[in-house]
Amino acid sequence: MADMTVDRLPDGRAAPEGTTMLAADGTPLRVSLQRSLRRQKRRAFLLVAPLLAFILVFFALPIADMLFRSVDNHIVPETLPRTVEALAEDPDPVPGEPVFVALYEDLVVAEAYKRHTQLGTRLNYEMGGASSLLRGTGRAIGRIGTDVYADQFVAADPAFADPARWAAWMVDPAIRAALPETTDAYDAWARFTIEADNDDPAEEQPGDMVYAALWRDLAAGAQPPGLPAVDVSGWETPSIRELMIEAESGWGDPGIWSTLRTFSAPYTAGYYLAALDLRLSEDGIAPRPASERIYNALFLRTFVMSLLITGLCILLGYPVAFLLSTLPARTANLLMILVLLPFWTSLLVRTSAWKVLLQQQGVINDILVWAGLVADNARLVMINNQTGTIIAMTHILLPFMILPMYSVMKGIPPAYMRAARSLGANDWTAFWRVYFPQSIPGIGAGSILVFILAIGYYITPELVGGTRGVFISNRIAYHISSSLNWGLAAALGTILLVAVLILYWIYDRLVGIDNVKLGG
Structure with missing residues (x-):
């Protein structure tokens, strides 16, 4: 098909056939425009290049390194090359x-x-x-x-x-x-x-x-x-x-x-099997002894407790966000300071404070004993267990739930509720049928934020969780800093990452990621 594009004179009339419009520097106008567009694209790329470099260096490369370490086994064949080769030809139990x-x-x-x-x-x-x-x-x-x-x-x-x-x-x-x-x-x-x-x-x-x-x-x-x-x-x-x-x-x-x-190859699935309480042997894949199976239980505990913490944050944060969005601006701003106040305090300090509050001789138990609700010899055990982890992490993550919900609720016009009431709906019906559906994007944004933060926490569970309240992230930190089993730590981290992506996909299918908003 013939090119229908024609050059035009400055006054808008089509240029005579065979005439080439020139730019001020004497180059054809089309060439000059294309050159200008290329310069704009290069300029735009240079503007985003620092961000791309940051993502590549601090996000993509560490994930790639983690994936490689989770299967890397080069140290065996590189340290014992002759042995590996000779062992392949000798099937005896002791060669x-x-x-x-x-x-x-x-x-x-x-x-x-x-x-x-x-x-x-x-x-x-x-x-x-x-x-x-x-x-x-x-x-x-x-x-x-x-x-x-x-x-x-x-x-x-x-x-x-x-x-x-x-x-x-x-x-x-x-x-x-x-x-x-x-x-x-x-x-x-x-x-x-x-x-x-x-x-x-x-x-x-x-x-x-x-x-x-x-x-x-x-x-x-x-x-x-x-x-x-x-x-x-x-x-x-x-x-x-x-x-x-x-x-x-x-x-x-x-x-x-x-x-x-079994582990003579340069790459191995042994770390992933160990992360799933399995082991690799000459006879194939087999379960580990019962006394060594800890990771499946840790994964289950991590996801269940993270979901529970997310649910508690929704229950506690929704009324607060609703109140902030409906109060006058001066009052709402004062209360917002209280919501943001935990961000101005060190995470370690906040967690340590919960240790003081929750221990058996702590403030909460002392108040319960003073009020006669609990006997002095039957004080509640709220530290070094799952209860302590849930309480402390709910408090720490609650602002991350309130802020997205408040941002969305602030954008819901109050006229919608008044219109529902004028049409005969009572307060509950107006809230449930009109207001709540519009606040769901804020709940979704806060839930994703809190859940992803919760499954990756390790400082708070380490300090208040004891042996029964720690998460899989605590085990990952242990293998990185103490046992130096970086391969197993990488495998655990990869499995956690894949699990989060799967849950993210399920959420997108059920709720729709397009419905998640951080503002009205």
């Missing part, structure tokens, strides 16, 4: 010599970089005692007994004690091809000698793992050119498997090997 040889070499390298403690911490999440096993092995790995190979090679030919000769051998392609295990062990030793010890491999005698690897290559029939001829038959050949089990008996436990097989 044979080749796997222990690989484990020995991996742990020598890991101990040099001090990674074995991190690996032990990771495996300890899945099997108790793994951390102490790895730490003990790290301390013993340098004197495990493999120095016998080095002593025999040096006794056979002093050239094997010369660091410079080793450095020359290990750059010879023919020797490297003939001695694959020795080459791998020497390269690993040379790498951590440079990076971890800040030494020159050409000036340091190779470690015991290199001599043990050389013996295995020669015992397998390798005949490298340029290397001193050595007959290794009849040598003392201690089993690394037996040496490691002797140093740390835990390596003879099938449980540690089952754990290594």
Whole structure:
């Protein structure tokens, strides 16, 4: 279809056919307009760029990092690469010599970089005692007994004690091809000698793992050119498997090997299963022992109590918001100061005040005993339980419910109620049929705000909730700051985020997010 757009003269008349309108700088008018629009778009983008950068850095990236940490398991295959590869070919509950040889070499390298403690911490999440096993092995790995190979090679030919000769051998392609295990062990030793010890491999005698690897290559029939001829038959050949089990008996436990097989992949669903009171094993997914199932109950408690707190805030906040919206402006402003007053006080101070009020020897119980409503030996237990958490959090979150409802109610014209009464409706009917439906958007906005704040609270439940009033957020904080199990904390946080999004979607389907307002 032909382009129907035509250039026009300044007086509005269409320009003669074939005439091109020009801007003041001599460029075609259309080109000038397009250039101007592009400049406006760039200017608009630059105005919102700081906000976009803020959202990206402080919202999107942390969520992406949380999602990655919840499945990340790279520390196992990166710390024990040889062991993972050898273990895949050995199905025995306690594997044979080749796997222990690989484990020995991996742990020598890991101990040099001090990674074995991190690996032990990771495996300890899945099997108790793994951390102490790895730490003990790290301390013993340098004197495990493999120095016998080095002593025999040096006794056979002093050239094997010369660091410079080793450095020359290990750059010879023919020797490297003939001695694959020795080459791998020497390269690993040379790498951590440079990076971890800040030494020159050409000036340091190779470690015991290199001599043990050389013996295995020669015992397998390798005949490298340029290397001193050595007959290794009849040598003392201690089993690394037996040496490691002797140093740390835990390596003879099938449980540690089952754990290594299960969590040898770089990514794992183990954290999510643990967050749902399940565990991953070689046989598949299974429930955790009853004594270890805590997270499902915590999730249920968090959502039930958050809903209860939200409901209490609606019941207490609606009359206050209604009163504020109907009173004269001067009086309403004075009362609004009382609503906003808690914001001017530290959250920690407010929560600590509730501890003073709610304890058995506190102000509330003293008043009840003085009034004769409660016996002195039967004081109410309102702290370190769910009751204390509900009372304290309802007080703290109540302003977040009142303000959205007040904002919406203030925009409802009073003439609607007067019109309903003039048509014969009584006060209750006028309120329920006319006023209340118009206030629902404020209730929705306040409910979403209070509920989302409630499920993420951890300071108040931590101080007044005890063991029966804490939320899932308290457990997340514990894993981040105390146990340092960031993977499980990330999985718990992700599940909480998904649950909130699902509830948000359900709310949108039932009520409609378009009906949520923060103002009239």
